[in-house]
Structure formats: C-alpha cells, structure tokens
Amino acid sequence: MRLTEKLQGVVPGECLGRLSDRFHVIGNIAILSLAPELASYKKVIAGAVLSSGKSIHTVLNKTTKLQGERRVAGFELLAGSSNTDTVHREFGFLYRLDVTRVFFNSHLAHERMRVSAQVMEGEDVLVPFSGVGPFAIPLAARGAHVVALEKNREACLYLAENARLNRVDKMVAIINADAFQMAKLLRKDFHRAVIPAPYGEDGILETVLTLVKSGGRLHFYTFKKLHQIEPLKKSYEDMGLEVMQARRCGNVAPAVSRWVFDLAKY
Numbered sequence: 001m002r003l004t005e006k007l008q009g010v011v012p013g014e015c016l017g018r019l020s021d022r023f024h025v026i027g028n029i030a031i032l033s034l035a036p037e038l039a040s041y042k043k044v045i046a047g048a049v050l051s052s053g054k055s056i057h058t059v060l061n062k063t064t065k066l067q068g069e070r071r072v073a074g075f076e077l078l079a080g081s082s083n084t085d086t087v088h089r090e091f092g093f094l095y096r097l098d099v100t101r102v103f104f105n106s107h108l109a110h111e112r113m114r115v116s117a118q119v120m121e122g123e124d125v126l127v128p129f130s131g132v133g134p135f136a137i138p139l140a141a142r143g144a145h146v147v148a149l150e151k152n153r154e155a156c157l158y159l160a161e162n163a164r165l166n167r168v169d170k171m172v173a174i175i176n177a178d179a180f181q182m183a184k185l186l187r188k189d190f191h192r193a194v195i196p197a198p199y200g201e202d203g204i205l206e207t208v209l210t211l212v213k214s215g216g217r218l219h220f221y222t223f224k225k226l227h228q229i230e231p232l233k234k235s236y237e238d239m240g241l242e243v244m245q246a247r248r249c250g251n252v253a254p255a256v257s258r259w260v261f262d263l264a265k266y
Contacts (some may be wrong), residue, residue, distance in 0.1 A: 006048045011041045013027040020032060023049060026099055026106050028057040029088025033077070046078035057081045060099070070152045071103040071198055091136065093141070094165045095158075097132045104132060108196070111249045111260065112138055115194055115219050119144050123191040128179035130206055132158040133172070135194050147188070148172055149179040154223035180207055189213045196221045209239065209265065217244075218263040225255050234260070240266045 001023045003236055005147065009021065015037050024031040029051050046059040058081045064074035075084075085098045097104050112135055112226040119125065121143030126137045130148035132155050132227045140146045140163070150156050163169040175182055193208045195218065205220050212218060218241070224232065233243045244262040251257050 002170070003045075003048055007041075010044055011038070012118075014033070014108065015041060018047065018085055022144055024106065025054060025056065026097070027088040028105055029084065029099055030059045031058045031062055031075070031084050031099065032059065033062045034129070042078055046080075050079045058086075060084070066199075070101070072100060072155070075100055089212050091138070093134075093137055095132055095134060095137075095162050096165065097158050098160070102152060102158060104134065107250050115139075116142050118217070119192065124188065126183075126186075126188075126190045126193040126208060128183060128194075128208060129196050129198060130159060130174075130202075131155050131196075133162045133166075135196060137162060137166050137168055139194065140168035141166065144171065144192075146172045147186070147190075148174050149177060149182050150174065151176070153179050172204055179204055183207045183211060186211055190216060192217045194217075194219045205236075206239065209241075210227065212265050214265055216265045218261075218265065220261045220263060221249070222259055222261070223252055223256055224259050225259070229259065236263060238263065242266065245253075 004016055004019055007016060008236060018035040018037050038045065050056055059079040060075040061153055062073050062077050062097055063076050066073050084100045088095045088106060091113055092216060092246050095096050099194065116138035119142040123144040125139050125144045125146050127146055128149040130150045132137045136146045136148040148159060153176050156174050159174055163172045188214050193212050199202050202222055229246055233246065236243055243266040244264055246259055246261045248257045249260050
C-alpha cells in the first residue's frame, strides 16, 4: 500500500497532497523531506513509513539542504532508533556510513554500475570527491587501480572500511585531502577519471584533465539547466575533449538536473 493511501483519513486531504509516496532509503534509514504544512503530522507519517515493511529502523526528516565541507544536511529524528550508522547494499556491494556525518546518494546506483562496466582490468582511475566509496569500490572490483581523493576524514575512514568489506582494499589508495589541491600535486597519468563534482565545483574538470592520458576517458557530473548543455559541449571541445554523450541522471531542483558527460581526451 502506498504511503498516501495508508494516511487517508488521518492526514487531511489538502495536506496529504503535499506528501510524496517516495522517500529516500539508505540502508535501514528512511529520509523524508516534509513540507512545513505537514509539521503537525510528521510523527504519524513517520510511523506509517516505519511500518512499510521495508526493514526500516529509523525515520529522519531532512531539515536543511547540504551544507559545509562535509556536504551533509541537517536531520531530525521522527521515529525508530536514534542510531544513524547503517550498511547500505547496492548491486552486491556494501557501504557502511552515518547519514548525518557523510554524504551519500543512493539515487546514482545505476549510474555507478554503468560507468564501472566500461572499466578494463589494470586501468588507473582517479576519483575526486570519492566519499565512502560508491564509485571507487565498483571500479576496483573491476580490476582498476583507484586513487580516491576525499576531504572529509570521516568519509575516508568509512571508505577504508568499505574497501575491506568488499575485498578491494589492495586496489584502492585513499588520500584524505582537498581534491583541487591534491590533484595539482599528483604525478601520475590516469586512464580514466570519474568526477562526481559537488554543486558549484565545476572547476575540478580542468584541474583533473591534466592528469588523464591522451585517449583517456572522463565521466564528469555537474548540475545544469537544459539550455546550458549545448554551450557546455562546445566549451569541453575547446578544452580538447570529445563529448561521447551527455545525459540526465536525476532532477535536483525545478529546471535543474544532474548531468553526466562522458568525455574522451584527444
């Protein structure tokens, strides 16, 4: 039964119209983003989520947007356990994390598999903004040697644990450093770079580009409106890149989507 159907007769119809049947699940934690109009009903909504049969132990409400260097939102506990440390399962991989301490986006699961499927054994791959490892670990499982750059020390600790959990720790080198600064210090030519850039950090593409071999590949994630895509393609071509494809991989705000550009370096 859908969440809104469960709550009919409990939450007034005009308020129920502001509630989505979809909610974000990471491990055994459900994350809601409730509209202010639903404040009086958030406990009963959380109770309905907790009883949804999805092995959910904790229900959180997102109270702020992503903020700070760690790129984490603010949350309030609505129902269930106060333990926000969980293990998320994705296409056979395990990721341990605390949703209140590190950034993690489960919506990119299929995208991560799409990219990792293109990687050949023995490739050297750079992953800035690597987080707890959702890109780095599938790449390493394909036989790539991965250098993961991450500024958040806690995310690095989780990444190290996750590499061990998934038995790829010998294939992942973790550097706890700012991606912009460390990329300038690296002296290695990579076959590929996977760049899940945070909002407003598009400059990392030019920084990383110098570290990729001629003929290498880059997978660059950015947040743009549709009318910005064609000019971007032209700017990437001017940088010596061939745009293999550009595709949406999720909406993040009205008219703004996350886009991935698959690029080849001339």
